[in-house]
Amino acid sequence: xxxxxxxxxxxxxxxxxxxxxxxxxxxxxxxxxxxxxxxxxxxxxxxxxxxxxxxxxxxxxxxxxxxxxxxxxxxxxxxxxxxxxxxxxxxxxxxxxxxxxxxxxxxxxxxxxxxxxxxxxxxxxxxxxxxxxxxxxxxxxxxxxxxxxxxxxxxxxxxxxxxxxxxxxxxxxxxxxxxxxxxxxxxxxxxxxxxxxxxxxxxxxxxxxxxxxxxxxxxxxxxxxxxxxxxxxxxxxxxxxxxxxxxxxxxxxxxxxxxxxxxxxxxxxxxxxxxxxxxxxxxxxxxxxxxxxxxxxxxxxxxxxxxxxxxxxxxxxxxxxxxxxxxxxxxxxx
Amino acid sequence: xxxxxxxxxxxxxxxxxxxxxxxxxxxxxxxxxxxxxxxxxxxxxxxxxxxxxxxxxxxxxxxxxxxxxxxxxxxxxxxxxxxxxxxxxxxxxxxxxxxxxxxxxxxxxxxxxxxxxxxxxxxxxxxxxxxxxxxxxxxxxxxxxxxxxxxxxxxxxxxxxxxxxxxxxxxxxxxxxxxxxxxxxxxxxxxxxxxxxxxxxxxxxxxxxxxxxxxxxxxxxxxxxxxxxxxxxxxxxxxxxxxxxxxxxxxxxxxxxxxxxxxxxxxxxxxxxxxxxxxxxxxxxxxxxxxxxxxxxxxxxxxxxxxxxxxxxxxxxxxxxxxxxxxxxxxxxx
Numbered sequence: 001x002x003x004x005x006x007x008x009x010x011x012x013x014x015x016x017x018x019x020x021x022x023x024x025x026x027x028x029x030x031x032x033x034x035x036x037x038x039x040x041x042x043x044x045x046x047x048x049x050x051x052x053x054x055x056x057x058x059x060x061x062x063x064x065x066x067x068x069x070x071x072x073x074x075x076x077x078x079x080x081x082x083x084x085x086x087x088x089x090x091x092x093x094x095x096x097x098x099x100x101x102x103x104x105x106x107x108x109x110x111x112x113x114x115x116x117x118x119x120x121x122x123x124x125x126x127x128x129x130x131x132x133x134x135x136x137x138x139x140x141x142x143x144x145x146x147x148x149x150x151x152x153x154x155x156x157x158x159x160x161x162x163x164x165x166x167x168x169x170x171x172x173x174x175x176x177x178x179x180x181x182x183x184x185x186x187x188x189x190x191x192x193x194x195x196x197x198x199x200x201x202x203x204x205x206x207x208x209x210x211x212x213x214x215x216x217x218x219x220x221x222x223x224x225x226x227x228x229x230x231x232x233x234x235x236x237x238x239x240x241x242x243x244x245x246x247x248x249x250x251x252x253x254x255x256x257x258x259x260x261x262x263x264x265x266x267x268x269x270x271x272x273x274x275x276x277x278x279x280x281x282x283x284x285x286x287x288x289x290x291x292x293x294x295x296x297x298x299x300x301x302x303x304x305x306x307x308x309x310x311x312x313x314x315x316x317x318x319x320x321x322x323x324x325x326x327x328x329x330x331x332x333x334x
Numbered sequence: 335x336x337x338x339x340x341x342x343x344x345x346x347x348x349x350x351x352x353x354x355x356x357x358x359x360x361x362x363x364x365x366x367x368x369x370x371x372x373x374x375x376x377x378x379x380x381x382x383x384x385x386x387x388x389x390x391x392x393x394x395x396x397x398x399x400x401x402x403x404x405x406x407x408x409x410x411x412x413x414x415x416x417x418x419x420x421x422x423x424x425x426x427x428x429x430x431x432x433x434x435x436x437x438x439x440x441x442x443x444x445x446x447x448x449x450x451x452x453x454x455x456x457x458x459x460x461x462x463x464x465x466x467x468x469x470x471x472x473x474x475x476x477x478x479x480x481x482x483x484x485x486x487x488x489x490x491x492x493x494x495x496x497x498x499x500x501x502x503x504x505x506x507x508x509x510x511x512x513x514x515x516x517x518x519x520x521x522x523x524x525x526x527x528x529x530x531x532x533x534x535x536x537x538x539x540x541x542x543x544x545x546x547x548x549x550x551x552x553x554x555x556x557x558x559x560x561x562x563x564x565x566x567x568x569x570x571x572x573x574x575x576x577x578x579x580x581x582x583x584x585x586x587x588x589x590x591x592x593x594x595x596x597x598x599x600x601x602x603x604x605x606x607x608x609x610x611x612x613x614x615x616x617x618x619x620x621x622x623x624x625x626x627x628x629x630x631x632x633x634x635x636x637x638x639x640x641x642x643x644x645x646x647x648x649x650x651x652x653x654x655x656x657x658x659x660x661x662x663x664x665x666x667x668x
Contacts (some may be wrong), residue, residue, distance in 0.1 A: 149629030223557020241608030276577030
């Protein structure tokens with residue numbers, strides 16, 4: 001079916017509200033869900049709402065959590081999400097980070113005690129839209145075998161990077177450090193599609209194109225040992241530096257309700273105006289022009305342009321839509 | 335032949351001294367060269383010395399340059415290398431960065447107007463040895479085709495990350511974002527060895543295992559489009575944020591003497607003690623133990639342990655050694 005941004009936002013917000021989440025938290029999650037679906041990041045869109053609701057019903061997540069923002073140093077923003085969903089904590093954290101980095105030129109944001117499965121580009125894109133470059137990482141639960149292993153140990157450990165541009169929309173990418181994102185494998189399984197043979201291994205450790213076998217088995221890191229090292233770096237930033245769960249710890253502490261696991265997020269932001277000085281935008285614009293002339297190159301972030309205009313509709317999965325509406329209605333009838 | 339760390343250090347330092355480099359700069363370059371060779375990073379060891387000397391002889395590099403360290407904000411160290419080799423600028427920059435990050439918890443170092451082809455791990459390892467995590471990036475000259483292109487545009491754009499450990503040596507990796515480092519392809523060509531078929535393409539754009547064809551053609555990024563995005567991020571950090579040459583600009587401004595090209599370097603450092611708080615080391619040590627139990631996993635940095643003990647010898651290439659000695663003697667006879 002086709003639907004509007006605002007319809008998806010309301011659908012998500014109402015579903016959360018009717019399952020014990022307060023207004024501020026419901027609105028923050030609805031914004032990240034609707035923005036993802038709107039820009040084609042389906043694996044972080046409506047698809048995730050039933051999981052959010054499961055974690056409210058199991059009381060794993062506090063739908064009334066109020067994040068606390070502190071500044072351990074003038075260049076650091078630390079947010080304790082107090083066992084709430086990540087989006088509200090990130091909203092407040094990014095707001096504080098923007099103020100800090102505008103004077104320090106480099107600043108870090110750590111979020112702790114949050115339940116996370118939104119896309120990372122939401123924060124990096126937001127920072128880049130305000131003139132700051134940003135790198136964000138998060139780990140999750142064991143799904144990916146490190147290079148040299150056949151056991152799930154790393155999360156899909158995404159890395160998002162955004163870079164501002166004064167005239168154009170920011171450059172932004174957000175990619176799992178596994179060959180394919182877990183959500184995309186789940187979607188392929190639901191839709192009965194095959195996946196490339198380098199995505200993962202079956203439970204017996206053999207190569208397969210069946211997404212169900214990979215979901216029961218393991219995902220592989222992208223790019224062999226080099227991608228595995230990037231994933232290792234993500235663990236050390238998102239858990240080691242943020243002081244929250246490594247992926248293997250997140251699984252041990254989880255109640256298995258199918259919702260997001262508890263963990264941290266780590267973002268570092270940079271002011272090109274302060275670091276490189278005036279002229280940075282012309283310098284980078286010339287680079288982007290050259291890059292575009294090298295062939296069929298890919299400047300990531302174009303899908304995010306849709307956020308600048310929320311009119312019109314997108315096509316969403318009927319079944320997911322109905323499921324979320326039912327999750328709302330059932331609870332309203334109670 | 336077998337030789338000692340101190341012999342390699344003196345060989346390099348004397349070669350540079352006798353070709354117009356001052357004592358401080360010669361010593362700094364000799365330390366990075368000898369450390370690389372000592373720990374098995376042959377592509378950044380003695381192999382690079384003739385290139386350093388070419389760039390002194392062509393007067394591209396100022397062997398008497400004195401780096402200037404400034405602090406645009408309390409969290410940023412900016413070093414103008416004043417057209418000298420990178421190692422001395424980095425030595426002074428890392429010293430200043432260490433002081434800054436110990437109070438701010440996150441800090442950035444940008445180096446500009448330097449001539450760089452040392453390994454990046456030297457700086458990240460040094461920071462991690464003092465208790466700080468660090469990420470370092472640099473771009474170079476066009477050698478790698480972005481995903482979707484068959485034209486060299488990116489440098490090999492290495493990324494190095496190091497993480498401190500209180501008991502063990504730090505974790506540290508340093509890898510080109512190309513499938514193979516350019517120096518390693520050069521070494522394979524010199525030694526007449528074949529290379530894997532995914533490393534690069536011949537000048538006509540076809541797959542090849544001949545390193546000479548790849549040196550005339552292009553290198554490919556590791557891990558397809560994902561590795562290409564990491565390389566794009568490196569350009570934007572090392573040139574966009576540092577305010578120095580993108581790889582394509584470095585080539586345009588170079589005199590083609592075979593020495594290093596002018597460019598910037600970007601390092602960001604983090605204090606786990608401030609960010610994650612006390613207990614970070616035990617938390618991460620448990621993670622490393624788990625990681626080691628996942629199979630034949632790779633915890634990078636073990637080769638750097640050799641730096642803790644500079645006794646004994648390593649085997650070096652006879653021809654390179656003789657070449658460097660000749661480059662010293664020729665000039666001394668003048």
